[in-house]
Amino acid sequence: MxxxxxxxxxxxxxxxxxxxxxxxxxxxxxxxxxxxxxxxxxxxxxxxxxxxxxxxxxxxxxxxxxxxxxxxxxxxxxxxxxxxxxxxxxxxxxxxxxxxxxxxxxxxxxxxxxxxxxxxxxxxxxxxxxxxxxxxxxxxxxxxxxxxxxxxxxxxxxxxxxxxxxxxxxxxxxxxxxxxxxxxxxxxxxxxxxxxxxxxxxxxxxxxxxxxxxxxxxxxxxxxxxxxxxxxxxxEVRFEKYLTDDAEHIVVAYGTVSRIAKNAIQKARNKGVKVGMIRPISLWPFPEQPFIETREKVKSYLTVEMSAGQMVEDVRLAVNGYRPVHFYGRTGGMVPSQDEIFQKIIEIAGGEQ
CATH class of the missing domain: 3.40.50.970 (Thiamin diphosphate (ThDP)-binding fold, Pyr/PP domains)
Incomplete structure (x- = not known):
C-alpha cells in the first residue's frame, strides 16, 4: 500500500x-x-x-x-x-x-x-x-x-x-x-x-x-x-548502536529522547568529540551486552531521560563501575533539547580529556 x-x-x-x-x-x-x-x-x-x-x-x-x-x-x-x-x-x-x-x-x-x-x-x-x-x-x-x-x-x-x-x-x-x-x-x-x-x-x-x-x-x-x-x-534483547566503533564517550537514551540525542551527537562530532550512542529497544530485558563490549574502551557514559533518573540505574549496573555514568534529565513533561544534550556532552568530554 x-x-x-x-x-x-x-x-x-x-x-x-x-x-x-x-x-x-x-x-x-x-x-x-x-x-x-x-x-x-x-x-x-x-x-x-x-x-x-x-x-x-x-x-x-x-x-x-x-x-x-x-x-x-x-x-x-x-x-x-x-x-x-x-x-x-x-x-x-x-x-x-x-x-x-x-x-x-x-x-x-x-x-x-x-x-x-x-x-x-x-x-x-x-x-x-x-x-x-x-x-x-x-x-x-x-x-x-x-x-x-x-x-x-x-x-x-x-x-x-x-x-x-x-x-x-x-x-x-x-x-x-x-x-x-x-x-x-x-x-x-x-x-x-x-x-x-x-x-x-x-x-x-x-x-x-x-x-x-x-x-x-x-x-x-x-x-x-x-x-x-x-x-x-x-x-529477546534488542538495541541499536550508533557511532560506537570509535567512541570515547557514549550517550544512552531510548524512545523520543534518542532521536534528539542523535542530533546532539552529530553536533559534538563536528566539534571533534568522539561520541556515540547505545539505544535500548528492549527496556526489559535490558541490553547489557553493548555495555560489556564498550565499558573498558570508552571514558564515560551519559544517560539522558525524560525523568529524574530511572534507566540510569540499569546503565550503572551494566557498566558495573568500570567507567563513570553521568545523567541528564528533564521532568514534568519537559523535553531535553539538542543543545542541552550537546552542552552536557561537551562538559563531560572537556572534564575527562
Missing part, C-alpha cells in the same frame, strides 16, 4: 490490526485517546471487537477474559491509567496469559500533565504490580519502528505466554510521520492448547487461574516463571 502519513497513536492501532489483534478494551486518556478512537472505527472493519470499558480497571480485566480464550488482545492507556491496571497485569502474569499493553507516557506523579515523559520506566521494567515478575518492554523511537515492534510484541506474548508492554510517550503518540505496513511472514508459535475455548474434542475443560494456596505449588510456579524470564533475557 506504500507509505502513508499517520499520527503515532493511530500507527500503534493499525500496527496491532496488522498483527492480527481483533480485540481491544480500553478507556480514553490524553495523550493516547486517538488510539482508542481509531480502534473503535477500525476493529469492526476487520471482524474484531472494540469495547470502551467503564474504567481502566474494567478494561484490564476484560483483557484477562479475552486472553483466556486465546485471542490476540490489547489495551492502551497513559501513565495514571496504567497504574490502575497494575493488579490486573499481575493477574495476567500469574495466569500466564498473553496480551499487549501500550503506555503512552505523560508527566507525573499524580494527574501530572499531558506532556511527554519517560517517568514510568521503573513501573514497567521492575514489575509494577505485586509479586515476583517481569514483563518484556519494547520502546520504539520512530513511528516506523512501532510497526515492527507491535508485531514483535504480540509474537513475544504468544511465545512466552506473558503480557508485553509497548512504551511510548506523548510526543511519539502525537507526532506524524510516513509509515509503511509491510506484511511479515508468520512465525511459528506454540499452540494455545491451554485456552478456554470449550470442551468439545480438545481434551476436556481448561482452567485459567492465578490462585495457588499451597505455598509449595506457588513456589514451583514462581520458579517456572523465573526460568521463563531467563529464556526471555537470553533471546
Amino acid at each position: 506504500g507509505k502513508v502519513l499517520m499520527k503515532g497513536n493511530e500507527v500503534i492501532a493499525e500496527a496491532a490490526v496488522h498483527a492480527n489483534c481483533k480485540y481491544f478494551f480500553g478507556y480514553p486518556i490524553t495523550p493516547q485517546s486517538e488510539l482508542v478512537a481509531y480502534m473503535a472505527k477500525r476493529l469492526p472493519e476487520v471482524g474484531g471487537l472494540f469495547l470502551q470499558a467503564e474504567s481502566e480497571v474494567a478494561a484490564i480485566n476484560m483483557v484477562y477474559g479475552a486472553a483466556s480464550a486465546g485471542v490476540r488482545v490489547m489495551t492502551s492507556s497513559s501513565s495514571p491509567g496504567v497504574s490502575l491496571k497494575q493488579e490486573g497485569i499481575s493477574y495476567l502474569v500469574g495466569s500466564e496469559l498473553p496480551a499487549v499493553i501500550v503506555n503512552v507516557m505523560r508527566g507525573g506523579p499524580g494527574l501530572g500533565s499531558i506532556q511527554p515523559s519517560q517517568s514510568d520506566y521503573f513501573q514497567a521494567t521492575k514489575g509494577g504490580g505485586h509479586g515476583d515478575y517481569r514483563i518484556p518492554v519494547l520502546a520504539p523511537a520512530t513511528l516506523q519502528e512501532i510497526v515492527d515492534l507491535m508485531q514483535d510484541a504480540f509474537d513475544i506474548a504468544d511465545r512466552y505466554r506473558t503480557p508485553v508492554i509497548l512504551m511510548g510517550d506523548g510526543m511519539l503518540g502525537q507526532m506524524m510521520e510516513p509509515v509503511e505496513f509491510i506484511e511479515r511472514q508468520p512465525v511459528e508459535l506454540p499452540a494455545k492448547d491451554w485456552a478456554t475455548t470449550g470442551t468439545r474434542g480438545d481434551g476436556g475443560p481448561k482452567i485459567v487461574n492465578s490462585l495457588r494456596l499451597d505455598p509449595e505449588e506457588l513456589e514451583k510456579h514462581n520458579q517456572h516463571l523465573q526460568l521463563k524470564y531467563s529464556e526471555i533475557k537470553e533471546k
Whole structure:
C-alpha cells in the first residue's frame, strides 16, 4: 500500500490490526485517546471487537477474559491509567496469559500533565504490580519502528505466554510521520492448547487461574516463571548502536529522547568529540551486552531521560563501575533539547580529556 502519513497513536492501532489483534478494551486518556478512537472505527472493519470499558480497571480485566480464550488482545492507556491496571497485569502474569499493553507516557506523579515523559520506566521494567515478575518492554523511537515492534510484541506474548508492554510517550503518540505496513511472514508459535475455548474434542475443560494456596505449588510456579524470564533475557534483547566503533564517550537514551540525542551527537562530532550512542529497544530485558563490549574502551557514559533518573540505574549496573555514568534529565513533561544534550556532552568530554 506504500507509505502513508499517520499520527503515532493511530500507527500503534493499525500496527496491532496488522498483527492480527481483533480485540481491544480500553478507556480514553490524553495523550493516547486517538488510539482508542481509531480502534473503535477500525476493529469492526476487520471482524474484531472494540469495547470502551467503564474504567481502566474494567478494561484490564476484560483483557484477562479475552486472553483466556486465546485471542490476540490489547489495551492502551497513559501513565495514571496504567497504574490502575497494575493488579490486573499481575493477574495476567500469574495466569500466564498473553496480551499487549501500550503506555503512552505523560508527566507525573499524580494527574501530572499531558506532556511527554519517560517517568514510568521503573513501573514497567521492575514489575509494577505485586509479586515476583517481569514483563518484556519494547520502546520504539520512530513511528516506523512501532510497526515492527507491535508485531514483535504480540509474537513475544504468544511465545512466552506473558503480557508485553509497548512504551511510548506523548510526543511519539502525537507526532506524524510516513509509515509503511509491510506484511511479515508468520512465525511459528506454540499452540494455545491451554485456552478456554470449550470442551468439545480438545481434551476436556481448561482452567485459567492465578490462585495457588499451597505455598509449595506457588513456589514451583514462581520458579517456572523465573526460568521463563531467563529464556526471555537470553533471546529477546534488542538495541541499536550508533557511532560506537570509535567512541570515547557514549550517550544512552531510548524512545523520543534518542532521536534528539542523535542530533546532539552529530553536533559534538563536528566539534571533534568522539561520541556515540547505545539505544535500548528492549527496556526489559535490558541490553547489557553493548555495555560489556564498550565499558573498558570508552571514558564515560551519559544517560539522558525524560525523568529524574530511572534507566540510569540499569546503565550503572551494566557498566558495573568500570567507567563513570553521568545523567541528564528533564521532568514534568519537559523535553531535553539538542543543545542541552550537546552542552552536557561537551562538559563531560572537556572534564575527562
